[in-house]
Amino acid sequence: MTDTPVLELHGVSKRFGAVQALFEVDFHVSNGEVMALVGDNGAGKSTLIKCIAGIYPFDAGEVRFDGETVHIHGPKDAARLGIEVVYQDLALCDNLDVVENMYLGRELVDGARRLDETTMEARAQDTLRGLSVTTLSSVRQTVAGLSGGQRQSVAVAKAVMWNSKLVILDEPTAALGVAQTRQVLELVKRLGEQGLAVILISHNLHDVFEVADSITVLRLGQNVAEFKRTETNQQQVVEAITAGKLSKVPGQQEALA
C-alpha cells in the first residue's frame, strides 16, 4: 500500500435545494487500498460517489487525482481519469454475451470499422483470468444465463479492463447469497492486491470487515470518522454510523471534539 492517495477530496460540499447532502467532506483512497464507505441511509454515500463519477458536480471543495487538482464535469471526464463505477443494478444487457457487455460502448473495431471480435474476446478472457473469475463456462454466453455473483464479476471485470485506477463498487453484495457473496468479496480483495484503489459501499459491516483496509463513516453528509480496519471493531463503527460527532449541525456552529 502506498501512501500517496489516488483520490483526495478536501472539504467537498453538495447541496440539493434545501438539503445539504454533503458538507465539507474530506476523503481519500490510495493505490492498493480497499476503502469502505459506510453510513446510514441518507448519509450521503451515493451522492459522494455520484459526484466522484461526474454525475453531479461538487458545489465546493477540492478534488485531487494522482496529486493534481482536477475538475470532473461528467462521466466521461471520470472515465478518462481512470475512475470506473459499478452501480448496484450493474447496467448489463441481458441479451448480450459477456464479451459484448464488457466492451459495450467501447467496442474495438478494425481498419474496416468492423468489430474486432477476436481481440475483444481474447482480452476479455485475459481480464477475467487475471481476476481469477473461473465460474464462467464461456465468455460467449449471454448475461441472462449468469448467476448474481457471475454478473457482479462481469460488471467488475468490465470496470477494471480500462486501465482504471479507481473502482467504485456500490453495494456489490446486496442481492447475493452466501457463496456468491464470497466470490465477490474475493474479487474485491484481488482488485486491491492488484494495486487498484477501491471504494466499497456497503451496509453489511461483516463484508466490510472482511475486505476493507480502511473505513470512512459518513453521517448526515459529513465525514464523522475514519478507521483502519486492524485498529477498530464493528461496535466502534456502528457507533460512528449512528451517533458520530458532527462538526456542524446546520444553523449552529460547534467545534469538533
Add this chain to the structure above:
Amino acid sequence: MTVVAEPPPAPGAPARDTVSAYARRWLTDVRSGELGSLPIVVGLVVIAIVFQIQNDRFLTASNFVNLIVQTAPYAVIAMGVTFALLLGEIDLSIGFVSGVGGVMIALLLIPDGNELPTAVAFVVVLAAGLGIGVLHGLIITKVGVPSFVVTLAGLLAWNGVVLLLIGSRGTVILQNDFVIGLANDFMAPGLAWILAIACTALYAGVQLVRLRSRQKAGLASDPLVIIGLRIAGLGLALAIVVAVANQDRGVPYVGILVGGLLVCWSYVLNRTRFGRHVYAVGGNQEGARRAGINVDQVKIACFAIVSVMAVLGGIILASRLRSVDTNTGGGQALLYPIAAAVIGGTSLFGGRGTMKAALLGALVMISIDNGLGLMGLSSGTKFVVTGGVLLLAVTVDSISRRGREHSGRA
C-alpha cells in the same frame, strides 16, 4: 441454468469443440428455449407438405418463382421493421410509408416530358423515406411520444399523403422499364449459377478466415465439420433455388436484391458498433446509456432504416403490380411485415431478432397466402388462417421464453 454434466472448463480454454460436444450444446440450447430458426424451418416444411397434398401446383418451379417475387416486398419491409422491433419499439406506419414510396416512384416517372431520370427518382424516393423515418425518430426521442402513437399517427397521415399524391387519377400505371423489371425480369441461367457459386465461395472464405484468426488468438472455435456443413448447406440451398428457378423463368432480380439487403443488414447488425448498440438499447436502454451510447441517435437511425426499407418495399410492390392506386400501402403491407418478423422469431420486447428471421417469416406468411390462393379459398379464409399462424408463432415464442426463464436465460 440446467444441470451441467461436467465441470465447465476455464473461460476460453483454447479447445476446439468436438462435433458431439457441439451437438450436445445445441440440444441443451433448444431444450432451454433457444430455438433459433428451428421452429420456422419446421413450419416451412410442414406448410410445403400440406399445400402440396392439397394442390400439386404448390411445389412447381413456376410457383416457386412466384413465391420469391411475392415474398420480396414484404421481406424487405419486414427486415426494416425488425430494426424498430429490436429496440422494443414498433412502427405501424410502414404500410402507408411503403405506399408513399410506390406512388412517388410511379408519379416521378410518368413519361409526360417532365419525368426525372430513373436514378434520380430512386434517390428522391429513398431520401423521402429517410426524411419520414428521421421525422418519426425525432418525435419519438426528442419529444418523448411513444413510438406506437407516433407511427399510428403516421399510419393515418401517410395514408392521407398517398391519397393526396394520387389525387383524381385513381390508378397510375407504371411505364418505366427499370422499375417494372425489378420484380418482373429474370436472370440468365448461367449468371445465376455464377452468382450462387460466388456467394458460396465468399461465405466459405469468410468462415475460414474467421476460424484461422480465432485459432491464432487461442480462442475456442467451432469444429471444422460443422463449418463445412454450414458452407455445404448454404451452397446446397442456393443450388436448389437456382436449379428450380431456372426450370421456369429464372431467378428474379428482386431475389438478388433481397439477398443483398439480407447480407448487408446482417453485417450491420452483427459486425458493426451500430448494430451492437441497437441490441444493447433493446436489451437495457439505461445500461446502454450509461455505457456511453447515444441512445437517441441509435433510435433515430433505426426508424430511418425502417422507413427507407418500407419505401424500397413499396417500390418493389408497385413494380410487381405494375401500377399504384389509392389502396397502395393498405392492408397486407402494414401487418404482414410485422407478423413476418415476429413469426421469424424477433421478439416484440426488444433485443432479440435477426434479419434472417424477417426473411423466413415473410416466406411463411406468403407461402400460406399463396397456398390458400391456389386452393381457391377466399380472402376471408386466408386472413383467418394467417392470423392463426401468427398466433401460433407468438405462442411458440412465449413458451420458449418461459423455457428460457426456467433455465435462467430470459
